[in-house]
Amino acid sequence: MEQIAPIAVxxxxxxxxxxxxxxxFVSTYSQEIQxxxxxxxxxxxxxxxxxxxxxxxxxxxxxxHARIADRMVIGNKVIDFEHVSGIKDNxxxxxxxxxxxxxxxxxxxxxxxx
Numbered sequence: 305m306e307q308i309a310p311i312a313v314x315x316x317x318x319x320x321x322x323x324x325x326x327x328x329f330v331s332t333y334s335q336e337i338q339x340x341x342x343x344x345x346x347x348x349x350x351x352x353x354x355x356x357x358x359x360x361x362x363x364x365x366x367x368x369h370a371r372i373a374d375r376m377v378i379g380n381k382v383i384d385f386e387h388v389s390g391i392k393d394n395x396x397x398x399x400x401x402x403x404x405x406x407x408x409x410x411x412x413x414x415x416x417x418x
Contacts, residue, residue: 398417
């Protein structure tokens with residue numbers, strides 16, 4: 305199986321996010337995806353179905369859009385500093401997302417939000 309670079313997986317995920325394509329978005333994540341708030345030991349979300357439920361609501365907002373302000377790649381981790389509109393009223397939310405990619409899929413994500 306051809307290895308997909310972690311950055312390519314995250315770019316595809318971002319494209320699906322900004323296109324509000326729920327099926328494409330979920331396809332970039334492993335079945336066992338876990339989302340964490342940085343510093344917490346327990347994930348706040350586990351699995352494809354929970355991911356789909358959470359983001360289908362978010363994707364209903366036509367103003368939803370994420371822009372990468374800065375990015376670092378260290379091994380299989382992609383660290384994005386994102387400016388996201390469409391989450392809170394008319395504000396731009398600042399978010400850091402640390403994606404762990406293995407076998408061409410996102411397996412874990414840690415978030416830091418303002």
